[in-house]
Amino acid sequence: MFEICLPVLLGGKCIPSGALFGQLLIGLINGSFYALLSLGLAVIFGMLNIINFSHGAQYMLGAFVAYLMLQYSGLGYWPALIIAPLIVGLTGVIIERVFLQWLYKLDHLYGLLLTFGLALIIEGVVRNQYGSAGLPYTMPDSLRGGQNLGFMFLPNYRAWVIVASLGVCIGTWFVIERTRLGAYLRAATENPTLVRAFGINVPVMITLTYGFGVALAAFAGVMAAPIYNVSPQMGSELIIVVFAVVVIGGMGSILGAIVTGFGLGVVEGLTKVFFPEASNTVIFVIMAIVLLVRPAGLFGRRA
Amino acid sequence: MKKTLGLAALTAMLLGGAAHAQQVTVKVGVLSDMSSLYSDIGGAGSVAAAKLAIADFAKANPNVKVELVSGDHQNKPDVGSQLANQWYDVDKVDMIIDTPNSGVALAVSQITTTKNKVFVVSGAAASDLTGPKCNANTVHWTYDTWMLANGTGKAIVKTGGDSWFFLTADYAFGHALERDTMAAVEKNGGKVLGKVRHPLNTNDFSSFLLQAQASKAKIVGLANAGGDTINAIKAGAEFGLTKGGQKFAGLLVFASDVNALGLATAQGLTLTETWYWDLNDANRAWTKRWQAERNAAGKFPTMVQAGVYSGLTHYLKSVAALKSGADGKAVVEEMKKLPTDDVLFGKGSIRADGRKVHPAYLLEVKAPAESKHPGDFYHVRATIPADEAFRPLAEGNCPLVKG
Numbered sequence: 001m002f003e004i005c006l007p008v009l010l011g012g013k014c015i016p017s018g019a020l021f022g023q024l025l026i027g028l029i030n031g032s033f034y035a036l037l038s039l040g041l042a043v044i045f046g047m048l049n050i051i052n053f054s055h056g057a058q059y060m061l062g063a064f065v066a067y068l069m070l071q072y073s074g075l076g077y078w079p080a081l082i083i084a085p086l087i088v089g090l091t092g093v094i095i096e097r098v099f100l101q102w103l104y105k106l107d108h109l110y111g112l113l114l115t116f117g118l119a120l121i122i123e124g125v126v127r128n129q130y131g132s133a134g135l136p137y138t139m140p141d142s143l144r145g146g147q148n149l150g151f152m153f154l155p156n157y158r159a160w161v162i163v164a165s166l167g168v169c170i171g172t173w174f175v176i177e178r179t180r181l182g183a184y185l186r187a188a189t190e191n192p193t194l195v196r197a198f199g200i201n202v203p204v205m206i207t208l209t210y211g212f213g214v215a216l217a218a219f220a221g222v223m224a225a226p227i228y229n230v231s232p233q234m235g236s237e238l239i240i241v242v243f244a245v246v247v248i249g250g251m252g253s254i255l256g257a258i259v260t261g262f263g264l265g266v267v268e269g270l271t272k273v274f275f276p277e278a279s280n281t282v283i284f285v286i287m288a289i290v291l292l293v294r295p296a297g298l299f300g301r302r303a
Numbered sequence: 304m305k306k307t308l309g310l311a312a313l314t315a316m317l318l319g320g321a322a323h324a325q326q327v328t329v330k331v332g333v334l335s336d337m338s339s340l341y342s343d344i345g346g347a348g349s350v351a352a353a354k355l356a357i358a359d360f361a362k363a364n365p366n367v368k369v370e371l372v373s374g375d376h377q378n379k380p381d382v383g384s385q386l387a388n389q390w391y392d393v394d395k396v397d398m399i400i401d402t403p404n405s406g407v408a409l410a411v412s413q414i415t416t417t418k419n420k421v422f423v424v425s426g427a428a429a430s431d432l433t434g435p436k437c438n439a440n441t442v443h444w445t446y447d448t449w450m451l452a453n454g455t456g457k458a459i460v461k462t463g464g465d466s467w468f469f470l471t472a473d474y475a476f477g478h479a480l481e482r483d484t485m486a487a488v489e490k491n492g493g494k495v496l497g498k499v500r501h502p503l504n505t506n507d508f509s510s511f512l513l514q515a516q517a518s519k520a521k522i523v524g525l526a527n528a529g530g531d532t533i534n535a536i537k538a539g540a541e542f543g544l545t546k547g548g549q550k551f552a553g554l555l556v557f558a559s560d561v562n563a564l565g566l567a568t569a570q571g572l573t574l575t576e577t578w579y580w581d582l583n584d585a586n587r588a589w590t591k592r593w594q595a596e597r598n599a600a601g602k603f604p605t606m607v608q609a610g611v612y613s614g615l616t617h618y619l620k621s622v623a624a625l626k627s628g629a630d631g632k633a634v635v636e637e638m639k640k641l642p643t644d645d646v647l648f649g650k651g652s653i654r655a656d657g658r659k660v661h662p663a664y665l666l667e668v669k670a671p672a673e674s675k676h677p678g679d680f681y682h683v684r685a686t687i688p689a690d691e692a693f694r695p696l697a698e699g700n701c702p703l704v705k706g
Contacts, residue, residue, distance in 0.1 A: 019517055026509045124338070131602070133343040133557075134533055136565030139541070146543060152513060155541045227541060228506055229533040229563060233340065237504050237530075272501075272510035277473055279510075280502040 018151030029158045031265020032165035038245040038257040040216035046252030047209045053116040056235030062221025063230045077140040085215035092214030096207045127232040134231035169258045244287045250300025329628035330370040332396040337375035341403040343559040345426040348608040349401045351597040356615040376407045383407035391418045397628040405429035416440040420631040425610035433658040437701035440631045444659045445610030449694040452483030454575030458665045460493040468520035469498035472527035481526040496520045508538040528555045540568045557605045570670040577663045578606035585646045603678040613648045656701035663692040
């Protein structure tokens with residue numbers, strides 16, 4: 001074991017290398033959540049031009065639906081991982097049909113305000129019903145326990161989080177950037193009229209895209225339920241960071257959202273070791289620097 | 304017609320006045336967090352407790368009429384102050400009770416003393432309320448940071464947990480709790496191996512837990528509250544902290560937090576409270592009434608809500624004895640003079656610095672198999688007598704005590 005030290009200018013704090021590997025791995029795990037959530041936001045912004053401020057509330061809904069399924073129908077974690085995103089995604093479809101479809105032609109601000117209002121309403125209703133302290137959600141037995149990696153104890157569930165999140169991220173990126181369906185979608189964003197002329201039902205496609213983005217948030221919510229406190233405010237605490245991730249990655253860039261999601265998880269993890277007090281500010285410092293140097297974000301295309 | 308009604312009402316009032324020569328009216332306000340993170344600790348449950356206190360008091364004292372208002376301070380000292388001012392000046396409220404969130408409570412305490420009203424704190428933790436910031440119009444009822452630190456800290460060191468690592472919420476409350484606990488640990492022969500200060504509302508504690516594991520401390524002290532405590536304990540169970548021979552000490556844990564964690568995760572956790580619903584028959588009977596009033600059969604009252612009942616009861620007794628609630632200082636004076644006695648906290652007293660003293664209980668969260676019915680959360684490991692549970696009068700630096 002050797003020690004790794006910060007430059008004296010940054011405090012000169014030293015930690016053993018094993019601890020550092022542990023922290024890097026943990027950063028990657030947290031990055032998985034950032035990546036999953038920012039991916040949904042990026043898809044929605046990239047395809048619909050809507051800044052979906054209710055993303056955090058929809059993440060929270062995913063966790064709550066999982067809890068309710070366990071409570072009232074005995075359906076555990078694995079079914080919830082599929083069904084909860086479907087249910088929450090469906091509510092997304094309804095929101096898009098009833099509200100959002102009227103806003104595409106207007107300024108971004110209207111979509112932002114509408115979704116922000118929806119987030120407040122959803123949170124308020126859930127808090128009124130279930131209180132603010134949170135609800136218990138147990139981990140599935142198949143993912144309990146963990147591996148001793150020598151430098152740290154890696155819980156099986158966290159390993160699963162990385163695998164599942166990477167799988168979903170790569171899958172989504174592949175569908176949007178490399179398949180015919182994705183090509184239609186991207187074309188519909190650029191020029192909906194022309195795409196319609198080819199006989200493609202653009203409004204339905206857009207509706208489903210929003211539903212999918214929302215389902216991604218709910219999926220992250222179910223993933224979070226066994227390890228984080230399932231409470232009405234769980235989404236609003238996370239969503240600000242996720243927005244910063246999306247801005248750093250470049251609004252609407254799928255790859256940007258994924259890479260910065262994982263990257264910032266690692267940066268935040270390291271900050272927690274060397275300067276814990278700054279761990280929830282570091283992402284915003286990076287955001288400010290990135291916006292100064294590259295206003296469109298690291299992976300953004302200039303409009 | 305209106306005139307006749309008015310006359311009738313007037314006559315009724317006069318007659319009533321004749322029947323009860325000493326009719327007293329007081330107005331009390333429950334100022335709490337109604338919509339955010341502390342609303343399960345106080346909130347609507349505190350209002351329900353206040354209603355029960357008023358109903359019980361009215362049975363024995365029909366000559367005192369009590370009106371109740373409630374409001375949401377949103378955890379913002381400015382909102383709380385503005386509401387307190389409005390209640391005192393416009394709505395003629397005589398006393399305010401509850402008020403979780405130490406920041407809001409300290410602000411309301413100041414306003415209360417300048418307007419000479421009464422403030423009974425049940426929800427807030429900062430021991431400064433009866434320390435340097437004490438005043439003649441404020442009574443601190445249920446618990447405080449010194450009592451939490453000393454109760455849990457001392458007990459754990461005495462049972463062998465003599466090396467500590469702190470996870471501390473990085474703001475005034477967390478710092479105070481950490482400071483008080485470190486003092487208690489070191490005074491009793493334990494040592495502090497390290498600490499890490501995390502931002503308020505941290506979602507993921509795994510990174511901090513690795514640091515706590517690396518410290519090899521026997522006890523990981525949680526100087527935080529609510530969601531932070533819950534997330535830290537959940538992550539601890541996952542990362543095998545307890546299996547590695549380390550133990551958590553929850554320095555501020557409410558029954559609602561244990562419920563949110565589930566016993567499987569929270570089992571073995573040591574904590575201190577001054578009231579537990581399943582402690583005796585009187586508490587259980589009151590809990591049933593509270594659940595009916597609150598219209599929530601599955602919820603269990605916290606010590607803060609029980610404190611609202613107990614504190615309001617004692618306030619009303621003092622008003623009845625004085626036959627007036629107008630002079631706040633006089634009422635608090637009377638509250639300190641009268642011994643306290645109610646079904647929930649039993650017999651006790653209020654000290655010169657405004658500190659209500661009663662026993663505290665050292666509790667340990669049960670394993671799921673040991674829990675016989677819903678809400679059966681704790682083993683009672685020890686009872687800390689009233690004279691040891693709170694900071695000695697002379698050590699608080701309260702100006703009222705010197706003068």
